[in-house]
Amino acid sequence: xxxxxxxxxxxxxxxxxxxxxxxxxxxxxxxxxxxxxxxxxxxxxxxxxxxxxxxxxxxxxxxxxxxxxxxxxxxxxxxxxxxxxxxxxxxxxxxxxxxxxxxxxxxxxxxxxxxxxxxxxxxxxxxxxxxxxxxxxxxxxxxxxxxxxxx
Numbered sequence: 607x608x609x610x611x612x613x614x615x616x617x618x619x620x621x622x623x624x625x626x627x628x629x630x631x632x633x634x635x636x637x638x639x640x641x642x643x644x645x646x647x648x649x650x651x652x653x654x655x656x657x658x659x660x661x662x663x664x665x666x667x668x669x670x671x672x673x674x675x676x677x678x679x680x681x682x683x684x685x686x687x688x689x690x691x692x693x694x695x696x697x698x699x700x701x702x703x704x705x706x707x708x709x710x711x712x713x714x715x716x717x718x719x720x721x722x723x724x725x726x727x728x729x730x731x732x733x734x735x736x737x738x739x740x741x742x743x744x745x746x747x748x749x750x751x752x753x754x755x756x757x
Contacts, residue, residue, distance in 0.1 A: 613662065615655060620644050622696050624643070625694075627702055629689065633653055634649075637653065643705050656688055663691045665691050668689040
């Protein structure tokens with residue numbers, strides 16, 4: 607068995623699902639949507655997985671925009687827009703699609719689409735039908751082995 611942490615992450619996979627349906631999005635926007643769909647994850651963790659996704663080529667930096675405004679830290683903000691990379695394997699989760707359709711969030715309309723030289727052809731994997739629309743319990747099956755009725 608290889609040493610170290612596994613490369614796959616459930617948080618990063620959920621970020622990929624969000625970006626699959628949105629097309630592209632910047633860090634704060636993705637973190638905000640993530641916490642509304644999958645609560646209990648910090649904004650810092652979502653940002654970490656966005657950067658890690660770029661390293662693993664599951665995500666790519668689509669563009670960097672500097673926007674002017676009146677912010678508490680200054681007069682401009684740098685927004686890094688992310689899109690799916692060539693190694694991304696979206697599953698097309700119904701839960702994410704349903705949320706984005708209900709909120710009418712469509713990032714593709716708000717920003718210009720830059721066509722890259724090498725477009726990534728990404729097809730979603732089929733999601734298992736047994737997955738319910740309800741959020742999973744926080745610890746799921748982890749504590750099943752400690753419960754008395756399973757022994």
